[in-house]
Amino acid sequence: MFLQRSAAVAAIGIPAAAADDRPFSTLAPAGPAAAAIAEVWWWMFWGSLVVLALVCALALHAMVRNAERPAPFGSRLLVLGGGIALPLAVITVLLFHGVRSGDAMRPGASGEGAFRVEVTARQWWWAVRYPDVDGAPLFDANEILVPAGRPIDIVLESEDVIHSFWVPRLGGKLDAIPGKTNVLRLEADEPGIYRGMCAEFCGAQHARMGFHLVAMAEDDLQQALLERAAAAPSRDARGASAFERHCAECHSTDSRVGAPATGPNLAAVALRRHLIAGWLRNEPGQLRRWLEDHQTIKPGNHMREMDHVDDAELDAIADWLEGR
Ligand code: HEC
Ligand SMILES: [Cu+2]
Known part of the structure; x- marks a missing residue:
């Protein structure tokens, strides 16, 4: 048997x-739906890696820089840039890809040929x-x-x-x-x-x-x-x-x-x-x-x-x- x-x-x-x-x-x-999901995953992976590297570099910089000398960028730039602009950009890109891959999983309007x-x-x-x-x-x-x-x-x-x-x-x-x-x-x-x-x-x-x-x-x-x-x-x-x-x-x-x-x-x-x-x-x-x-x-x-x-x-x- x-x-x-x-x-x-x-x-x-x-x-x-x-x-x-x-x-x-x-x-x-x-398949296409899984490929779209994997793509979002990779965007998140590489994106968060870049952000992590950036944060580590800044932290390192703060630790080793000479406190006597003036800072290379002001705190306002860090707060507005790093606290608002950067997350906004990253989240917008992710949202775009997320919506696109979510769409790939929905049945077509007609369902014809499926x-x-x-x-x-x-x-x-x-x-x-x-x-x-x-x-x-x-x-x-x-x-x-x-x-x-x-x-x-x-x-x-x-x-x-x-x-x-x-x-x-x-x-x-x-x-x-x-x-x-x-x-x-x-x-x-x-x-x-x-x-x-x-x-x-x-x-x-x-x-x-x-x-x-x-x-x-x-x-x-x-x-x-x-x-x-x-x-x-x-x-x-x-x-x-x-x-x-x-x-x-x-x-x-x-x-x-x-x-x-x-x-x-x-x-x-x-x-x-x-x-x-x-x-x-x-x-x-x-x-x-x-x-x-x-x-x-x-x-x-x-x-x-x-x-x-x-x-x-x-x-x-x-x-x-x-x-x-
Ligand atoms: C009270 C209801 C009930 C009775 C009576 C019953 N079964 Fe089942 N049987 C089930 C249910 C529910 C499952 C699914 C179990 C699971 O996978 O969770 C099942 C699963 C099975 C499967 C696996 C099917 C598969 O697709 O893998 C076989 C084969 C099977 N039963 C054979 C029998 C045989 C032969 C008898 C009589 C000797 C019997 N059952 C009596 C409810 C019953
Ligand atoms: Cu379950």
């Missing part, structure tokens, strides 16, 4: 180097909905497939508390607020896998509320979305009936049906690169381990303990979900 998946990943052309060694660095921008995907934050995972894949909505979770080289509009909502959607290498953060819809405009220059995090404290497992944004070439994306739409658990009846009894109240296993959404949609769980909001690599055995130990792996998460379900049943469910 895992090998098969790796081959699929290689086949759709995602370079191995996409697992960048600085996945959360805003100083390794991979790829739209709806992301709903929950404690502590992300529900993903593509409004139109082959004529109908497609439901998935914790992994967001998008085109590279084209603007993406992330339509953000929350079902419980305030969360914040952040992919550091692609752009700024935007809050997901209950009862409100916010739209974040991002773009990835190149195909790759970009890591994201919830950036607003949202309860016990906030630190394990990550996700992956996978940018692909357009054709690969269409193929991958259709593959997810067609994904379904295997036909094994034992797994299916055990799932129905213990899990179906919270999880949908139909990629076209959103409800119930108390837990992530599991139709394409076998195709996801990670489980549990980006926390575990989806390697053989991990899903099964989750069913057994989920309150140890992610304490307090809103999935019920499965102590009452016997091992054979959990085995059957795991196999069924993984399509075996």
Whole structure:
């Protein structure tokens, strides 16, 4: 299964180097919004360095100068120049760049040409909905497939508390607020896998509320979305009936049906690169381990303990979900 998946990943052309060694660095921008933010950062860095050097030079000068001789500049010049003119100039330049980069993160007036995907934050995972894949909505979770080289509009909502959607290498953060819809405009220059995090404290497992944004070439994306739409658990009846009894109240296993959404949609769980909001690599055995130990792996998460379900049943469910 895992090998098969790796081959699929290689086949759709995602370079191995996409697992960048600085996945959360805003100083390794991979899209226009992040580039604008990094630029502001560098302006602030160099600007404050110049100011620091200037202040140090003045302090040094005050310490070593001969007090008998008249000062080279009067105190009035220092107060007006250093206290008012200089900060005003520095802050004006920063404001200009700040407003410009803030603007780069807003969705365009029309949103035309942008790829739209709806992301709903929950404690502590992300529900993903593509409004139109082959004529109908497609439901998935914790992994967001998008085109590279084209603007993406992330339509953000929350079902419980305030969360914040952040992919550091692609752009700024935007809050997901209950009862409100916010739209974040991002773009990835190149195909790759970009890591994201919830950036607003949202309860016990906030630190394990990550996700992956996978940018692909357009054709690969269409193929991958259709593959997810067609994904379904295997036909094994034992797994299916055990799932129905213990899990179906919270999880949908139909990629076209959103409800119930108390837990992530599991139709394409076998195709996801990670489980549990980006926390575990989806390697053989991990899903099964989750069913057994989920309150140890992610304490307090809103999935019920499965102590009452016997091992054979959990085995059957795991196999069924993984399509075996
Ligand atoms: C009371 C509701 C509830 C029940 C019942 C439940 N789950 Fe969950 N499940 C959740 C929630 C909530 C999460 C998300 C946990 C998190 O990441 O914080 C989850 C996560 C998962 C995940 C990880 C999905 C992903 O995208 O990584 C799997 C797999 C899973 N559940 C399988 C099952 C199975 C199999 C059963 C039945 C044996 C089951 N669940 C029963 C609520 C439930
Ligand atoms: Cu959070």
